[in-house]
Amino acid sequence: MPPVLTVSDLNVRFALHQAEVTAVSDLSFSLEPGETLAVVGESGSGKSQAFLSLMGLVAKNATVSGRAMLGDVDLLALGHSDLNRYRGKDIAMIFQDPMTSLNPSLRVKAQLAEVLVRHQGYTPEQAIRAAIEMLERVGIPEPVKRANAYPHELSGGMRQRVMIAMALLCKPKVLIADEPTTALDVTVQAQMLDLFKNLTTELGTALVLITHDLGVVAGIADRMMVMYGGRCVEKGPTDALFYDPRHPYTLGLLHSTPHVAKRARRLDPIQGLPPSLEHLPQGCAFHPRCAFRLERCFAERPPLLPVEEAHEKACWYQGELNYEEVA
């Protein structure tokens, strides 16, 4: 099957007063129908901006270049009114903060129904009926009552379920979830991930899960893309990255996650701070924090090259990655 979304050479730059900042550099990836891709990185790694740019939701001072083929449509080449025909229908997005992502002055049903009226040409009555069905499907008890509620009358988990329902109403080909569980209680997080997995499988939707929580990734992602300083530094099957990471940054991430680093007696955070995009280090952006750095890393940026079947990394170091050396 052809990929449902193919992004090539995506660049997102922001014009600031003094300088221009590149938030995303030369990002390329493709998404198979129905698969789950986790995009992992620290704050400021460009993971959110990359996907906001696909949705046409980046700030006004941004310039986006590259191609993002959704089927045979290049999302990045569309004007706003043309883009509006696809976003919300074929490609949908869920945001981090369910508390503020719903309009406080409109009833839940109105916010859901308008999607179907807009994209599927439903009448308002049909749309509300379908919206209530979808609420039931995302596990909201008493969906009729909740549909008539205002967002502030629902809990955070409930609101995120509403957001999920809203995004899935048109059975999109791609669903982008930007840290969908960050603002929720841990117990609710697990439920939410199950829901994502089940619904996207049922509807055949490809899921992009943007997160900094590797615990989230482990459970549901088929493939994983690690970003650092606006670039992809390693990508491949989730298992490969978890059990055989090839980039020192991926290794560091794994060891700073409490769930994964079972053998470590205490948490080992990656030393140093994520780089400021305004002053990205020369060469490999990770070299100031890297335990495996070589002379070459200071001057030359490593390209993203395959290391195995479907597993790529951008790192000059070719030897064994031994965790003891990092610690």
Added chain:
Amino acid sequence: MIAFILRRLAVAIPTLLVLIVISFILMKVAPGNPFAGEKSVPQAVLDNIFARYGLDKPAWQQLVEYVYNVVFRFDFGPSFQYRDRTVNDIIAQGFPVTFTYGAWAFLAASLIGIALGVVAAVKQNSWLDYLAVGFTIGAQVVPNFVMAPILVLVFTLWLGWLPGGGWNGGHWSNVVLPVIALATSYLANIARITRSSMLEVLNSNYIRTARAKGLPSHQVIIKHALRPALLPVISYLGPVFVGMVTGSVVIDLYFSTGGIGQAFVNSALNRDYSTILGITILLGALTITANLVVDILYAWIDPKIKL
């Protein structure tokens, strides 16, 4: 909702009573009286006049009688200034005039102001935005006593399109200039408040959600952004409405409209006790009503507010 309105009306009655008592005391405390003219009048004559208007009675009795007449007979008493007119006459004559041009000015200021603010916010940092911001600053710094003569100069003396004064029974040509003169600075304020509030809402997460749904921009703005953005505007509009429909002495003077604003100021200058009180009560009642409407609109806009 209905319970809320009834409760608010019940509170309005004591509020108005307090308003009457305080205004009454303030008038009595201030030195002078309605008949302290330049010419000295024989004491016997003054005594007669005082007796005719009931000013010879003790102050508390005057107050009680006044309140009784207002509440049970809806009679605001005779004017002290014009021998043949009652306060009811003065209000009945002047209030429709000010209400007419005030209400038009209010409509124009709020509709145009909101539209201007929304456009400026949506097109932030474009020439449209700069034009709107420039206009609002310009309009705000020109007081209406400067605006009024300029309007008369341009539209009456130079262009000869509109009469420079008079009321003429509220003919539209007489209404236009007072409306513009009164509305301009309010309009600018409304546009400014709308713009900044709209900008804040447009940057909010739920507007991003609305855009992500693929809704066309006009729907995002009108259905999703406008209502929450109007909250601060509505709270400003309440008092503005009262201020506008009770008129402005500047407008009444410049355009000789014969509105109540002029009557109010004259009554204060002439110590026309009953007229001052009458118009004060009218203002109070209007303010209470406007605040009630604002609160109801609030609850409509923001469902978190329960009435």
